[in-house]
Amino acid sequence: xxxxxxxxxxxxxxxxxxxxxxxxxxxxxxxxxxxxxxxxxxxxxxxxxxxxxxxxxxxxxxxxxxxxxxxxxxxxxxxxxxxxxxxxxxxxxxxxxxxxxxxxxxxxxxxxxxxxxxxxxxxxxxxxxxxxxxxxxxxxxxxxxxxxxxxxxxxxxxxxxxxxxxxxxxxxxxxx
Amino acid sequence: xxxxxxxxxxxxxxxxxxxxxxxxxxxxxxxxxxxxxxxxxxxxxxxxxxxxxxxxxxxxxxxxxxxxxxxxxxxxxxxxxxxxxxxxxxxxxxxxxxxxxxxxxxxxxxxxxxxxxxxxxxxxxxxxxxxxxxxxxxxxxxxxxxxxxxxxxxxxxxxxxxxxxxxxxxxxxxxxxxxxxxxxxxxxxxxxxxxxxxxxxxxxxxxxxxxxxxxxxxxxxxxxxxxxxxxxxxxxxxxxxxxxxxxxxxxx
Numbered sequence: 001x002x003x004x005x006x007x008x009x010x011x012x013x014x015x016x017x018x019x020x021x022x023x024x025x026x027x028x029x030x031x032x033x034x035x036x037x038x039x040x041x042x043x044x045x046x047x048x049x050x051x052x053x054x055x056x057x058x059x060x061x062x063x064x065x066x067x068x069x070x071x072x073x074x075x076x077x078x079x080x081x082x083x084x085x086x087x088x089x090x091x092x093x094x095x096x097x098x099x100x101x102x103x104x105x106x107x108x109x110x111x112x113x114x115x116x117x118x119x120x121x122x123x124x125x126x127x128x129x130x131x132x133x134x135x136x137x138x139x140x141x142x143x144x145x146x147x148x149x150x151x152x153x154x155x156x157x158x159x160x161x162x163x164x165x166x167x168x169x170x171x172x173x174x175x176x
Numbered sequence: 177x178x179x180x181x182x183x184x185x186x187x188x189x190x191x192x193x194x195x196x197x198x199x200x201x202x203x204x205x206x207x208x209x210x211x212x213x214x215x216x217x218x219x220x221x222x223x224x225x226x227x228x229x230x231x232x233x234x235x236x237x238x239x240x241x242x243x244x245x246x247x248x249x250x251x252x253x254x255x256x257x258x259x260x261x262x263x264x265x266x267x268x269x270x271x272x273x274x275x276x277x278x279x280x281x282x283x284x285x286x287x288x289x290x291x292x293x294x295x296x297x298x299x300x301x302x303x304x305x306x307x308x309x310x311x312x313x314x315x316x317x318x319x320x321x322x323x324x325x326x327x328x329x330x331x332x333x334x335x336x337x338x339x340x341x342x343x344x345x346x347x348x349x350x351x352x353x354x355x356x357x358x359x360x361x362x363x364x365x366x367x368x369x370x371x372x373x374x375x376x377x378x379x380x381x382x383x384x385x386x387x388x389x390x391x392x393x394x395x396x397x398x399x400x401x402x403x404x405x406x407x408x409x410x411x412x413x414x415x416x417x418x419x420x421x422x423x424x425x426x427x428x
Contacts, residue, residue, distance in 0.1 A: 048339050073299055
């Protein structure tokens with residue numbers, strides 16, 4: 001039996017055990033379903049296509065994207081000169097899914113569709129995504145203007161900047 | 177300042193000392209070892225103990241599930257990763273159906289489709305967000321090709337596996353062709369998954385911080401650190417009380 005004076009210590013012990021059962025759960029925020037993004041991006045139904053990546057294309061992607069993009073083909077949607085791409089890249093530890101609409105080599109729209117990281121979700125807001133409108137990929141594979149970062153979301157900003165370069169490059173590969 | 181009664185101070189001091197003794201010992205021993213990492217070569221010692229590896233999410237060979245593809249090849253699933261002949265190809269849940277043809281091998285999980293080339297290279301991983309249905313329940317074969325039984329009904333797909341369309345008609349579902357890896361193949365797969373194991377330095381560092389036992393362990397180590405401060409405070413309070421009483425006795 002615990003003496004009366006010693007009972008004051010029990011709440012501390014109980015608190016430690018209670019805290020010990022807690023945990024952090026990963027979450028996935030879907031801001032816009034990819035299907036809805038494709039639907040909003042075209043007037044009329046686009047054609048779903050795939051771009052098969054040759055050895056040469058994969059090497060060029062590595063130059064533009066800074067690393068290999070997984071897979072041997074990338075899915076896209078096209079209607080006339082407009083293409084839409086849904087691409088993924090790791091921000092810090094989890095993939096960010098983003099949609100890109102490009103026409104005539106210029107970015108018309110970029111949207112963050114699914115965000116899985118615990119920090120940096122500010123990149124979904126228009127004050128950030130609007131910067132991508134009008135972007136072009138220059139001959140040295142650099143973007144035509146600088147993307148302003150967001151404090152605390154540097155890795156997500158970098159991932160989306162890389163992905164926008166990749167989308168512009170891929171559009172160049174398939175555009176008529 | 178009025179100090180608590182000596183008996184209360186001593187009781188707190190004693191209980192905190194007893195309860196935190198084990199954790200204090202762990203902190204001290206791991207701290208000492210970590211301070212001499214280079215001399216002790218802790219970085220070069222790899223731990224392959226199953227319990228320790230499980231703490232780092234590196235399950236052992238017991239949880240490997242393997243299926244036969246094209247008579248000669250295998251597809252294994254371990255810890256949310258698919259391995260083609262012991263080579264990691266994609267992150268995915270456990271396969272529920274496999275459809276192999278001359279052009280590609282499609283692996284269906286409940287929420288994604290993984291397309292592999294005949295030589296086992298990843299062609300494309302199609303996540304749930306890119307599919308016109310939520311959950312795949314089975315992958316079978318019908319008159320027009322592959323058939324997906326899903327939460328949104330039956331679907332089939334074009335020969336390039338790009339566009340899905342609703343399907344009406346009969347279909348059959350074959351059981352997954354299970355296979356066994358031999359000891360050498362299992363070791364190769366675990367090597368691909370676990371690498372060289374976990375370094376003793378990493379384990380000691382996580383034991384020191386309590387991270388080895390997750391959030392609860394970290395909290396216990398936090399409480400142990402707080403207990404050290406309280407032990408100092410209660411020790412000083414007990415000593416002050418004794419000093420004051422001695423001074424009173426002397427002045428009387």
